[in-house]
Amino acid sequence: NAGVTQTPKFQVLKTGQSMTLQCAQDMNHNSMYWYRQDPGMGLRLIYYSASEGTTDKGEVPNGYNVSRLNKREFSLRLESAAPSQTSVYFCATNRDSRYEQYFGPGTRLTVT
Amino acid sequence: QKEVEQNSGPLSVPEGAIASLNCTYSDRVSQSFFWYRQYSGKSPELIMSIYSNGDKEDGRFTAQLNKASQYVSLLIRDSQPSDSATYLCAVNLWGGYGGATNKLIFGTGTLLAVQP
DSSP states (O other): OOOEEEEOSEEEEOTTOOEEEEEEEOSOOSEEEEEEEETTTEEEEEEEESSTTOOEEOSOOTTEEEEEOSSSBEEEEESSOOGGGOEEEEEEEESSTTSOOEEOOOEEEEEO | OOSEEEOOOOEEEETTSOEEEEEEEOOTTOOEEEEEEEOTTSOOEEEEEEOSSEEEEETTEEEEEETTTTEEEEEESSOOGGGOEEEEEEEEEEOGGGOEEEEEEEOOOEEEEEEO
16 A cells, blocks of 8 residues: 655756656545645645546646546646756645645656 | 744754644634644655644644634654654635635744754
């Protein structure tokens, strides 16, 4: 029972390159989230999916797109990476909005 | 005013002492409150969730919620060096008629250092 998994763990991109961060959960949770964490800024919500088939913007959605592929998987895509997107990205899930979220191990992304 | 505020610390306590971590929030009708622990280079790990006024105890941890004063706190009894980490307070916003939203707002965290 892996909980929440994320791939890759580390990634270095050049400005303008694209990539997709993958998240999968085996907790049978309905809701999934993407956050970024920067020093001094805390965790900020990028996008979320309240249930399979729906996605909504969070606090900092610009420069990102998401896909809720099925109940288990939620991906985050950077179409044209910028140095400002250098951050640690976390995926999280919960049963529904009232309940605690469980986090994946994170992806450390550097854009040069 | 930030929606969720924490003192960034560091909060330094000796081993065996009680560590007291505080968090205030601005949304008067928030319903769900959480404490996470985050070790350096790791992901946030849930410690406690609390939904109603009063105290909730789990082992060495006690969460305290006071909705009238809009604060939530975490007490760690018999602090150990392994408790040294950043503690994140998170508050779920209330969406009015629609109920709780999916927007969990995090504070920037308090760094706790337990000295052996």
